[in-house]
Amino acid sequence: MPGHADALLTQLRRAVGECNVLTDPAAMEGFLADWTGRYRGQADAVVRPRTTEEVSRVVGECASVGARICVQGGNTGLVGGSVPPPRDDTGQPVIVLSTARMTDIDEVDAVGRCVGAQAGATVDAIDGRAADAGLAFPIDLASRESATAGGVVSTNAGGIRMIRRGNTRSQVLGIEAVLADGRILRRWTSLVKDNVGYDLPALLAGSEGTLAVITRVLFKLVVPPSAATVAVAAVEHVEDAIALIGAASSRGLTVEAAELMTEAGIELVHEHGQRRPTATPAPFYVLLEVSGVGDIETTMAELLDGTGGLVDAVLEPAPARALWGARESHTETIARSSTTPVVKLDISVPIRALPETFAELAAVGTTSDFPCRPILFGHVGDGNIHVNLLDVPEEHAGTVTDRVFGIVAANGGSISAEHGIGRAKTAWTHLGRSDVDLDTMRAVKAAFDPQGLLNPGVIFGLPAP
Amino acid sequence: MPGHADALLTQLRRAVGECNVLTDPAAMEGFLADWTGRYRGQADAVVRPRTTEEVSRVVGECASVGARICVQGGNTGLVGGSVPPPRDDTGQPVIVLSTARMTDIDEVDAVGRCVGAQAGATVDAIDGRAADAGLAFPIDLASRESATAGGVVSTNAGGIRMIRRGNTRSQVLGIEAVLADGRILRRWTSLVKDNVGYDLPALLAGSEGTLAVITRVLFKLVVPPSAATVAVAAVEHVEDAIALIGAASSRGLTVEAAELMTEAGIELVHEHGQRRPTATPAPFYVLLEVSGVGDIETTMAELLDGTGGLVDAVLEPAPARALWGARESHTETIARSSTTPVVKLDISVPIRALPETFAELAAVGTTSDFPCRPILFGHVGDGNIHVNLLDVPEEHAGTVTDRVFGIVAANGGSISAEHGIGRAKTAWTHLGRSDVDLDTMRAVKAAFDPQGLLNPGVIFGLPAP
Numbered sequence: 001m002p003g004h005a006d007a008l009l010t011q012l013r014r015a016v017g018e019c020n021v022l023t024d025p026a027a028m029e030g031f032l033a034d035w036t037g038r039y040r041g042q043a044d045a046v047v048r049p050r051t052t053e054e055v056s057r058v059v060g061e062c063a064s065v066g067a068r069i070c071v072q073g074g075n076t077g078l079v080g081g082s083v084p085p086p087r088d089d090t091g092q093p094v095i096v097l098s099t100a101r102m103t104d105i106d107e108v109d110a111v112g113r114c115v116g117a118q119a120g121a122t123v124d125a126i127d128g129r130a131a132d133a134g135l136a137f138p139i140d141l142a143s144r145e146s147a148t149a150g151g152v153v154s155t156n157a158g159g160i161r162m163i164r165r166g167n168t169r170s171q172v173l174g175i176e177a178v179l180a181d182g183r184i185l186r187r188w189t190s191l192v193k194d195n196v197g198y199d200l201p202a203l204l205a206g207s208e209g210t211l212a213v214i215t216r217v218l219f220k221l222v223v224p225p226s227a228a229t230v231a232v233a234a235v236e237h238v239e240d241a242i243a244l245i246g247a248a249s250s251r252g253l254t255v256e257a258a259e260l261m262t263e264a265g266i267e268l269v270h271e272h273g274q275r276r277p278t279a280t281p282a283p284f285y286v287l288l289e290v291s292g293v294g295d296i297e298t299t300m301a302e303l304l305d306g307t308g309g310l311v312d313a314v315l316e317p318a319p320a321r322a323l324w325g326a327r328e329s330h331t332e333t334i335a336r337s338s339t340t341p342v343v344k345l346d347i348s349v350p351i352r353a354l355p356e357t358f359a360e361l362a363a364v365g366t367t368s369d370f371p372c373r374p375i376l377f378g379h380v381g382d383g384n385i386h387v388n389l390l391d392v393p394e395e396h397a398g399t400v401t402d403r404v405f406g407i408v409a410a411n412g413g414s415i416s417a418e419h420g421i422g423r424a425k426t427a428w429t430h431l432g433r434s435d436v437d438l439d440t441m442r443a444v445k446a447a448f449d450p451q452g453l454l455n456p457g458v459i460f461g462l463p464a465p
Numbered sequence: 466m467p468g469h470a471d472a473l474l475t476q477l478r479r480a481v482g483e484c485n486v487l488t489d490p491a492a493m494e495g496f497l498a499d500w501t502g503r504y505r506g507q508a509d510a511v512v513r514p515r516t517t518e519e520v521s522r523v524v525g526e527c528a529s530v531g532a533r534i535c536v537q538g539g540n541t542g543l544v545g546g547s548v549p550p551p552r553d554d555t556g557q558p559v560i561v562l563s564t565a566r567m568t569d570i571d572e573v574d575a576v577g578r579c580v581g582a583q584a585g586a587t588v589d590a591i592d593g594r595a596a597d598a599g600l601a602f603p604i605d606l607a608s609r610e611s612a613t614a615g616g617v618v619s620t621n622a623g624g625i626r627m628i629r630r631g632n633t634r635s636q637v638l639g640i641e642a643v644l645a646d647g648r649i650l651r652r653w654t655s656l657v658k659d660n661v662g663y664d665l666p667a668l669l670a671g672s673e674g675t676l677a678v679i680t681r682v683l684f685k686l687v688v689p690p691s692a693a694t695v696a697v698a699a700v701e702h703v704e705d706a707i708a709l710i711g712a713a714s715s716r717g718l719t720v721e722a723a724e725l726m727t728e729a730g731i732e733l734v735h736e737h738g739q740r741r742p743t744a745t746p747a748p749f750y751v752l753l754e755v756s757g758v759g760d761i762e763t764t765m766a767e768l769l770d771g772t773g774g775l776v777d778a779v780l781e782p783a784p785a786r787a788l789w790g791a792r793e794s795h796t797e798t799i800a801r802s803s804t805t806p807v808v809k810l811d812i813s814v815p816i817r818a819l820p821e822t823f824a825e826l827a828a829v830g831t832t833s834d835f836p837c838r839p840i841l842f843g844h845v846g847d848g849n850i851h852v853n854l855l856d857v858p859e860e861h862a863g864t865v866t867d868r869v870f871g872i873v874a875a876n877g878g879s880i881s882a883e884h885g886i887g888r889a890k891t892a893w894t895h896l897g898r899s900d901v902d903l904d905t906m907r908a909v910k911a912a913f914d915p916q917g918l919l920n921p922g923v924i925f926g927l928p929a930p
Contacts, residue, residue, distance in 0.1 A: 043563055111817045156660050167657075169664065170635055183901045192632075193813045193849050193882035195621050195907045196897040197924050199634065202667040206660055223714070249688070252758035293717035293758060348658040352576045384658050419659035432661040436648045440913070441662045448905070449910035459662050 003067050005044050005093035012047050015057035022046040022099070031072060031096045032083055038341040039080030039423060042087055043070065046096040052176055052184060052215040052250035057252075058097060059213060060182025061450070061451075067093040068456050072100075072211040072274035073120060073151030076143040078344050079422025081155070085457045097213060099150050108133035108221065112190035113175050116218045119150030126219065135221040138165035142328040150214045156206030158418030160257045163381035165222060169205035174218030177204055180211075180449035188218055205445070208420050209455040211448040225291030228256055231300055231322035233313045234282035238355040238380075240309035241286035245276045245381050247303050248290050256318075257289040259327050262362070265334075266326060268375060272333045274326045282311035286380065287327055289318060307312055324399050329375050330386075338373075343397050345387040345404050349413035354383055361387055368403075370396050384417040398427075426461035466789040469530050470509050474850060477512050477560070478520035488513040494913040496537060496561045497548055504545030505890060507552055508535065510563040517641055517680040522848060523562060524678060524832070524918075525647025531571035533921050535914050536674040537584060541608040543809050544887025545672050546620070548910045556856075560819030573598035573686065577655035581683045590682065597715035600686040603630035615679045621671030621884030624723045628846035630687060632883075639683030639841035643671055643678075645914035653683055654894075668909070673885050674920040676913040680830035690756030693721055695785035696765050699747035701843075703750055703820040708753035709772050712848050713830050720781075724792050727827070731791060732798075733840060737769040737798045739791045747776035751845065752792055754783060754839050784849030788904040793825040795842050795851075803855035808862050810869050814878035819848060823874045826852055835861050849882040863892075870896055891926035 010273040013021045022028050023045045033040045049055045061444075062069050070084040084094050089388045099120035110133045115125050123144040127137035133297070134173040139152055141159035151157070157168045165171070187194075187201055193291060204212055235241055238260065245258045263283055270276050277285055286428035290300060297315060303315045316323055327394060334342055349357045358376060378385040392400050405415050409431045416432070417427055445452075456462065478486045487512045498505045500710070514520045524774045525573045527534050535549040549559050561653075564585035575598045582591050588609040592602035604617055606624035616622070618640070633742050638655040642734035652666055669677055684785075700706055703725065710723045728748055736743050742750060755765060763781060771776045781788055799807055823841060830839045836856040844848040857865050870880050874896045881890055881897070894903060906923060910917075921927065 010601045013653040103753050114817050137886065156664070158658050158660075162658070163781055166631075166635065169667065170631065178906065181900070184898060185901050185905055187902065189877060189879065191813045191848060191879050191882070193623050193627070193844075193847050194897065195623075195881045195883055195885050196894055197671075197886060197903070198665060198676075198881060198909055199621070201907075202634065203663060203909075206662075206664055211663075226717075254692075278830065279646065334611040350577050350655050379622060379658075382658050383656060412654060414656050414659040414661060416660045417656070418660055420660050421662060429661055432659065434651060436644070436650050438662070440644065440650055440665060442664075444663055444668075444909065446830065447908040 008061060008067055008093050009045055009063050009374060011061040012045065012058055015061060016054050022049040023025055025142050030228060031098060031171055034080050034083045036078055036335065036341055036357050037074055039083050039404050041084030041097045043084045043094045045438035046098055046288050048098045048099045048101050051399055052178065054448050055213055055215050059180065060096065060176045061105050062454060063451065065093065066451055067095060067453065069453055070094065070096050070455055071097050072098045073148035074122065074143065074146035076147045076151065077422060078157065078419050081274045081420055081422030081455065081458050085462060088145050090246040098237055099148060100203050101183065102215065103297045105129045108135065109190060110135065112222045112420065114190045114218055115221055116150045116160060119148060119215050120147045123147045127396060129155045130221045136224040138220060138222045139168050142331055148250065149217045151203050153214055153217050153244065153419045154207065154209050158260065158379060158382065158384065160252070160379065162379060163258055164254065164256045170203055171220045172201045172205055172217060173220055174199040175204060175214060176216035177212035177214045180451065181451050185212060190218065208422065209453065210445055213454070224455060225254065225256065227296060228289055228291040228316060229291045229296050229300055230318050230323050231304060231315045232277035232285055233304055233307060234278040234280060234311040235284050235286060235307065236282060236309035236311065238284060238358050240307060241284055241380055242351060242354065244303065244307050246287060246289060248288060251299055251303060253290040253292045253296060255288065255381060256291050257287065258381035259377065260285040261285040261327060262379045265330055265375045267332045268337060269326055269329045270328070274329050275322055277323055277326050278312035278314055282310035287440050316354060320321065320419050333389045334375055334390065342390055343392050345391040345401060346417050346419040347387060347408045347413050348382065348384045348417035349408065351383050351409040353413065354380065357385065357407065357411045357413065361404065363386065364400065370400055372400055421459045423457055426459065466783045471797055473530050473532055473558050474510055475525060476526040477510065477523060477762060478597065481512055481514045485513040488560050495791050496563060499545050499548045500541055501543055501800065501809060502582060503821060503845060504548050505514055505551065506549030508549045508559045508561045513563045515566045515567045517643065520562070520643045520678055520680050521647050521649050524643045524645065525662050527560065527918060528916065530558065531916055532560060532918065534918055535559065535561050535920055536678050536877040537561050537563045539587065541616065542611045542620065542887060543884050544889040545921065546887030546923050550888065550927060561923050564613060564929055566670045566889060567680065570594045573600065574655060575600065578686045579655045579683055580686055581681060582614045583711060584613060584680050586614045588612045588617060595686045601621035601686045601689040603636050603685060604633050607796055614682045618679055619672065620672050620885045623844060623847065623849065625724065625844065628723055629719065629721045631822055634667055635684045637666045637682060637803050640666040640669060640679060641681035642677035642679045645916065645918050649926045650677060653924055655683065673820055673923050675888065675910055675923050676919065678919070690719065690721060693714055693754055693756040693783035694765055694780060695752065695754045695783050695788050696763050696769060696778060697742040697752050698769055698772060698778045698925050699743040699745060700749050700751060700772065701747060701776065703749060703823050705774035707816060707819065709751060709768065710754060713753060716768060718755040718757045719762060720729050720753065720846060721756050722752065723844065724752040724842065724873055726750040726842045730795055730840045730842050732819055733802060734791055734794045734798045737794070742788055742791050743777035745777035752788060753806055754909060762866050775911035782886035785820065792842070799840055799855065805857055808854035808865055810866065811882050811884040811918045812852060812878050813874045814873060817849050818876040818878065819845065822850065822872065822876045826850065826869060829865065830869055835863065837865060846870055851907055886924045889924065890925065892909035
């Protein structure tokens with residue numbers, strides 16, 4: 001560690017307290033590897049501030065010596081964006097700034113329907129606070145008990161309620177963030193209309209920690225539906241699932257969630273102890289949660305009766321945790337079932353291209369000259385497919401990613417629907433963005449962070465050594 | 466005009482054709498004054514490109530000589546943002562870039578529910594195209610026959626459907642824009658999920674033409690409600706209106722629009738030929754358009770019966786043009802009824818602060834030591850009030866604006882809900898944004914437009930001479 005790192009650590013300890021600057025390798029271990037096990041980095045310290053003001057001091061001290069800062073929330077990301085780079089060639093110190101101690105949640109504003117939370121508050125904790133006021137947090141995802149406010153905003157998370165509520169960006173009313181020079185940027189009102197200059201909160205949302213360190217967020221809350229029901233339909237074709245979603249909307253039902261799974265995925269989670277959702281198997285399973293007024297069970301049952309390609313179906317009042325369990329256990333079961341780190345891709349295509357894309361992606365497994373077991377599932381109403389490739393030899397991970405992204409690009413899709421670019425996909429951003437677009441993003445990055453201190457390598461890649 | 470302006474005009478004529486570069490003062494007249502009559506500017510030419518490529522050439526030629534570019538759509542803005550500055554002290558040429566000829570609208574994608582439109586296509590024309598496909602454009606506002614795609618995106622327009630559909634920013638799927646150096650930035654997919662780097666379309670939305678020239682937009686379309694009804698309730702208090710909106714939502718109705726008017730406004734439009742919405746007058750009138758399944762008229766009638774402070778009410782199936790007419794004629798009637806240019810302010814406050822803010826704003830008329838007749842109306846569900854001050858002597862416009870904005874700031878509100886800053890409100894941006902925030906916006910502006918060519922003075926003000 002260079003000498004100026006020692007001086008920096010002294011300053012950081014002054015800023016956040018001795019015990020909140022971890023330098024012991026064993027203590028740092030959990031902060032340096034990502035959830036998937038594919039990404040691992042190095043850092044001189046893990047720093048755990050408690051307040052925005054402490055973050056400001058930490059970032060200011062780092063800026064004064066050119067130290068790199070990797071921001072980490074719940075470390076549930078799947079693209080390596082929440083861990084530092086494997087090594088830093090600049091010779092500058094690198095710290096992980098963990099928001100783990102920043103878990104405060106404000107009182108809910110029940111009239112303005114919003115709540116403020118520190119960056120490290122979990123989705124589950126915020127939703128719990130909202131529920132106490134008869135409201136709900138509009139973002140939900142399987143990692144809800146670990147994923148944090150700062151993380152879902154930084155990655156513009158989608159999740160299982162996006163079809164109903166929109167993405168995380170659209171839930172952000174206010175934001176507090178520390179800029180790369182340590183100054184605090186704050187917009188904090190419950191106004192839904194506030195056209196005074198650029199929408200910097202919308203820009204920070206989805207910027208993956210490369211522009212500023214988000215410290216607090218003022219989120220919209222929503223009124224949860226008074227009655228909802230969950231159906232799982234086992235169907236022959238992807239088209240049948242898409243038609244069922246459309247039919248539900250046409251009948252005046254509100255679609256709260258629409259998730260597609262395949263027999264390969266259901267079989268896998270069943271082997272690991274999950275109940276099969278339907279008695280009879282089928283190539284595809286669509287989980288539909290709907291709300292509405294009147295007798296929604298009957299309406300939904302009628303819709304299922306009229307669904308083309310229907311093999312079997314079940315219907316349960318929400319929350320229907322066993323039905324959701326089959327869907328939500330996919331990610332962890334997949335991680336436990338692969339002989340190599342899973343190649344996890346997260347793509348979207350126009351709805352009309354979904355059936356063809358599903359077929360082409362499933363065929364990647366049979367057309368590879370190396371082991372490759374695809375498990376596909378996703379938020380079908382948003383055109384979003386999570387592509388998981390199991391048992392891929394590590395030396396072939398790039399090849400198979402190329403193949404998947406080639407299929408996606410040919411179908412007019414995106415190489416990152418909701419997970420972001422992180423470190424994992426920097427080599428492929430040109431598939432979805434022109435040179436002019438990437439240049440413009442780099443200009444924005446330089447405007448916010450001229451020294452390149454924040455999450456180096458994320459989105460744009462590291463400079464060649 | 467400096468010599469290099471002549472050379473520029475020659476290049477511009479080559480780019481867009483002789484007849485699309487207007488330099489005759491009479492021909493330019495309509496492009497140099499804004500709709501309110503309060504803002505008037507000067508330019509060397511009005512340039513009317515037809516395509517994105519022509520815009521690219523125009524901007525490129527301007528950039529090469531440092532000429533200023535003021536972008537103009539339907540010129541329906543209310544803050545002076547669509548006309549050039551009164552005079553340019555830099556000695557550089559100034560052009561108005563009019564999108565009037567860029568009116569192409571693509572075929573509607575009925576499956577992806579989206580449509581592409583050139584910047585100059587009007588809201589009404591886009592909605593008409595959507596209607597042909599059984600869909601609707603999610604943005605609507607009284608100026609729909611003149612307001613353009615580029616204009617509503619540049620200003621992040623709200624409008625009468627915002628309570629149901631969200632702001633314009635959230636309707637933008639894709640965007641094509643010409644950067645300040647003439648290069649074309651293009652993101653054009655119907656994907657609702659596409660997390661590849663920064664959301665530049667969201668940043669351009671609401672940037673008031675200061676970052677790039679928007680040339681085309683890919684908009685979301687929505688399924689219009691199958692049945693809707695319009696009620697106008699004459700009520701004693703603002704609180705009664707707010708309670709009625711909440712009650713409608715609680716009963717399972719979908720609120721499509723919620724507009725508040727005052728007796729002063731209704732009396733004024735009635736004097737100008739509009740039918741009074743209710744037989745009995747009251748201090749406030751709330752227009753509520755709701756949709757839903759089942760017998761929405763009966764549900765709505767029951768709600769009205771239970772409304773506190775109710776003086777009178779009417780109910781008509783949508784579109785209920787006469788009821789809407791009383792609301793939509795406000796802006797033009799107000800413009801015709803003032804002895805001086807109307808001081809038009811557009812503010813928002815948290816919903817809980819609406820009643821008090823209404824009272825304080827109405828009192829501005831009686832507490833001034835000069836003539837001042839306030840007419841207030843607005844999108845009450847969004848906390849948005851359009852403040853119109855009639856008969857204010859021009860020398861007192863700044864004073865009365867200060868007074869209104871002081872009330873707004875004290876109530877935690879925004880000095881610009883949906884109209885933007887333009888040239889009109891640059892002196893007051895510090896009321897809603899910190900120095901750090903304004904500095905960050907300036908850094909973004911510099912990253913996009915280092916020469917400061919695009920809409921000089923808009924949002925940030927002109928440098929002191």
